[in-house]
Amino acid sequence: xxxxxxxxxxxxxxxxxxxxxxxxxxxxxxxxxxxxxxxxxxxxxxxxxxxxxxxxxxxxxxxxxxxxxxxxxxxxxxxxxxxxxxxxxxxxxxxxxxxxxxxxxxxxxxxxxxxxxxxxxxxxxxxxxxxxxxxxxxxxxxxxxxxxxxxxxxxxxxxxxxxxxxxxxxxxxxxxxxxxxxxxxxxxxxxxxxxxxxxxxxxxxxxx
Amino acid sequence: xxxxxxxxxxxxxxxxxxxxxxxxxxxxxxxxxxxxxxxxxxxxxxxxxxxxxxxxxxxxxxxxxxxxxxxxxxxxxxxxxxxxxxxxxxxxxxxxxxxxxxxxxxxxxxxxxxxxxxxxxxxxxxxxxxxxxxxxxxxxxxxxxxxxxxxxxxxxxxxxxxxxxxxxxxxxxxxxxxxxxxxxxxxxxxxxxxxxxxxxxxxxxxxxxxxxxxxxxxxxxxxxxxxxxxxxxxxxxxxxxxxxxxxxxxxxxxxxxxxxxxxxxxxxxxxxxxxxxxxxxxxxxxxxxxxxxxxxxxxxxxxxxxxxxxxxxxxxxxxxxxxxxxxxxxxxxxxxxxxxxxxxxxxx
Numbered sequence: 001x002x003x004x005x006x007x008x009x010x011x012x013x014x015x016x017x018x019x020x021x022x023x024x025x026x027x028x029x030x031x032x033x034x035x036x037x038x039x040x041x042x043x044x045x046x047x048x049x050x051x052x053x054x055x056x057x058x059x060x061x062x063x064x065x066x067x068x069x070x071x072x073x074x075x076x077x078x079x080x081x082x083x084x085x086x087x088x089x090x091x092x093x094x095x096x097x098x099x100x101x102x103x104x105x106x107x108x109x110x111x112x113x114x115x116x117x118x119x120x121x122x123x124x125x126x127x128x129x130x131x132x133x134x135x136x137x138x139x140x141x142x143x144x145x146x147x148x149x150x151x152x153x154x155x156x157x158x159x160x161x162x163x164x165x166x167x168x169x170x171x172x173x174x175x176x177x178x179x180x181x182x183x184x185x186x187x188x189x190x191x192x193x194x195x196x197x198x199x200x201x202x203x204x205x206x207x208x
Numbered sequence: 209x210x211x212x213x214x215x216x217x218x219x220x221x222x223x224x225x226x227x228x229x230x231x232x233x234x235x236x237x238x239x240x241x242x243x244x245x246x247x248x249x250x251x252x253x254x255x256x257x258x259x260x261x262x263x264x265x266x267x268x269x270x271x272x273x274x275x276x277x278x279x280x281x282x283x284x285x286x287x288x289x290x291x292x293x294x295x296x297x298x299x300x301x302x303x304x305x306x307x308x309x310x311x312x313x314x315x316x317x318x319x320x321x322x323x324x325x326x327x328x329x330x331x332x333x334x335x336x337x338x339x340x341x342x343x344x345x346x347x348x349x350x351x352x353x354x355x356x357x358x359x360x361x362x363x364x365x366x367x368x369x370x371x372x373x374x375x376x377x378x379x380x381x382x383x384x385x386x387x388x389x390x391x392x393x394x395x396x397x398x399x400x401x402x403x404x405x406x407x408x409x410x411x412x413x414x415x416x417x418x419x420x421x422x423x424x425x426x427x428x429x430x431x432x433x434x435x436x437x438x439x440x441x442x443x444x445x446x447x448x449x450x451x452x453x454x455x456x457x458x459x460x461x462x463x464x465x466x467x468x469x470x471x472x473x474x475x476x477x478x479x480x481x482x483x484x485x486x487x488x489x490x491x492x493x494x495x496x497x498x499x500x501x502x503x504x505x506x507x508x509x510x511x512x513x514x515x516x517x518x519x520x521x522x523x524x525x526x527x528x529x530x531x532x533x534x535x536x537x538x539x540x541x542x543x544x545x546x547x548x549x550x551x552x553x554x555x556x
Binding site: 029033036052053056057059060063064065068069071072075076131132133176178 | 294324325326329330332333335336337339340343344347355358359362363365366369373386522523526
């Protein structure tokens with residue numbers, strides 16, 4: 001018995017259900033967690049496609065980093081659902097029309113005449129020593145070298161922009177500079193004074 | 209006799225074979241987790257000029273069993289207004305990745321559960337999952353201390369994962385493979401050939417971020433008893449609390465194993481290439497060497513906890529982002545150039 005189709009349908013079912021639930025559940029934390037589940041099952045599907053590098057990177061980047069930050073923000077939000085749901089009936093009709101147009105447009109582009117089964121033969125299984133990681137590396141640094149480097153440059157620009165946006169320093173907030181704290185020496189803080197001892201006066205003034 | 213056993217083993221269905229192998233790996237890990245807690249209390253005791261637990265059993269050796277029984281018998285209290293489902297899911301999610309990562313750890317040459325090609329990436333991906341248990345537990349507890357602990361832990365883990373990942377990229381460059389077994393074999397030769405020497409800064413960065421990833425002292429602000437009581441697990445009791453405890457110690461053992469594999473030659477003998485000593489110590493199996501290396505690294509974990517005061521939160525962030533990450537990036541360039549130049553004796 002071939003176990004692969006069973007796994008495929010199992011993972012696909014979980015993926016579709018969890019992806020749908022992301023937008024329907026009321027609790028935003030659950031929505032974020034279901035998105036994690038969706039990413040995870042998607043990674044499992046990619047492993048079935050022998051793309052283990054992409055699958056593990058998906059888990060590493062999206063599940064391990066992006067969604068953690070997402071959850072981080074969502075957990076601290078206090079979302080009032082009644083306020084959000086207020087305009088639901090008002091915006092329902094235009095929303096449905098826009099959604100329908102988008103579905104039709106996607107259907108036109110991704111129709112069966114271009115992406116039908118006959119255009120995509122079954123992927124060929126690889127030998128045991130096939131390394132998906134090596135293949136991707138080879139293609140990435142030869143055929144797609146320029147797009148890859150371009151993407152890297154754009155990402156660097158984005159990082160610099162994000163940092164410079166977040167780097168405004170508020171003048172009224174107190175901030176500790178560890179590099180200055182480390183440099184502090186005893187001489188900066190304590191002053192030892194040499195002085196001759198003074199003579200004791202009369203016994204009555206001793207306690208004052 | 210061995211042939212008979214082998215023929216019986218071949219008759220066992222594949223799924224059952226894998227389950228048996230998993231049991232053979234997980235049971236010793238759980239036992240070592242239990243005894244690591246005893247070792248910790250003993251080591252810290254002696255560091256602080258105390259004796260440590262010595263009442264239960266001979267020399268206190270049954271203490272972890274007693275602790276385990278006690279925790280198992282306690283009631284699991286679920287706080288009011290806590291999210292029941294996530295409250296229970298949290299500890300499970302903390303423990304599962306710590307155990308699943310052992311699938312790709314080679315204990316000796318070809319002694320490995322799943323010899324997958326992208327083993328290093330798999331380990332890194334699973335390590336990044338362990339934060340979910342803590343975050344969910346903190347949020348689901350419906351307690352401000354737990355939430356604070358969870359937020360601290362989330363920020364800390366995401367920050368140190370980057371340094372950890374970069375350190376692993378250095379190992380990948382040096383070994384030319386993501387397969388953990390190949391990484392160990394690339395270090396073959398002698399103690400000089402192990403990656404701790406050419407990758408010394410990465411070795412230190414990896415171990416430091418390993419300590420931070422496991423939320424151990426001096427990076428344990430997510431627990432921070434003195435400020436936020438016990439952080440993310442303040443509302444947990446009984447077995448649910450024990451799961452967090454197990455996860456933390458299983459993660460420590462895992463980090464120790466990975467450090468030993470990637471930087472200290474894994475199962476290779478330190479006397480390899482030295483004529484007299486190599487023969488003298490050839491009776492120690494590869495697995496024994498790996499255990500010794502792991503034990504030394506685990507002792508470091510305990511020693512850190514007994515020695516260092518807790519970092520302040522902003523100091524942790526500064527160390528992770530401004531010290532460890534730049535160090536790894538610079539050393540990655542150095543390693544890349546060394547590999548290109550085929551620097552002897554490591555990369556020729």
